[in-house]
Amino acid sequence: MSAPAPTTTTTAAPRIVIAGAGPAAQALVRQLDLARFAGTITVLSSRDDAPEDLLELALLPQVSVRFGQPASHIDAAHRTVTTADGMEFAYDHLVIATGSAPVAAPVEGAEQCLSYSTIDDAAPIAEAVGAVTRELGRRPLGILVGTGAAAGQAEAVLRARGVRPVRTTARPAAVVPGTSAFGLAASAVIFEDGSSMSGDLVVLAEDRVALDGLAAGAGLRTAASGGIVISQDFRTSVPGIWAIGDAAAFDGVRLGLLVAAASAAGACATQLLTAVADAAPAVAAPALQAAA
Known part of the structure; x- marks a missing residue:
């Protein structure tokens, strides 16, 4: 007779993808690193060059910075992001930080x-x-x-x-x-x-417009004056998707005019970590079975 196979409990490493690599995105990565986030962080940057601040983040063990690979499409139902060159990244939580541009x-x-x-x-x-x-x-x-x-x-x-x-x-x-x-x-x-x-x-101090086209294409709610509509905890209208920086809008105002990037990143990181902890069920995985 064989003994029952022992089981071990594992938890899948949470995956955070950040669309954008500006000040707000960089501040968020630093905050997650300070909080010892145990999952993976993928940063999708539209820049072909590799500035020093992004290179420093890319050296962090849990961080992957994809230079010259901006997000071009979000499949919210399957929780994937596709880049302009066709690469696809799965996420548990997606943060849109695409910023703004002059009018x-x-x-x-x-x-x-x-x-x-x-x-x-x-x-x-x-x-x-x-x-x-x-x-x-x-x-x-x-x-x-x-x-x-x-x-x-x-x-x-x-x-x-x-x-x-x-x-x-x-x-x-x-x-x-x-x-x-x-x-x-x-x-x-x-x-x-x-x-x-x-x-x-x-x-x-000229007018700027939030770069919210990526979000709008995925069905996220946007403000009439531009910007991805967020709640006080930086959540968008679609579960699993968050927004910070100048791409976001709270009460119809660009977030960059309301909150400093570092402050927003710190608060968003806290909310993200709470959401990750709340959605981390243990998964039973079979271990090697020895013959009795």
């Missing part, structure tokens, strides 16, 4: 400007303003270009740092580089009619 083409000379598109831009703008102020030895005059919530936030940041902001809703045709030793500062903007505005620095 209009860049203004000529925009690289000489400071820019404000999310709350995360407040810190570098404050640092730049401090450098310009020290160089000038006086309160700077700032030209602020833009409308909407981003421009309003940018104006508040500038005022808090002692800048005298002059705001224009007319889009300039070009930005004039400044002569400041602080290379990022621009001194003026020129409009289509030839008129201009001069200052000590220029801040662009």
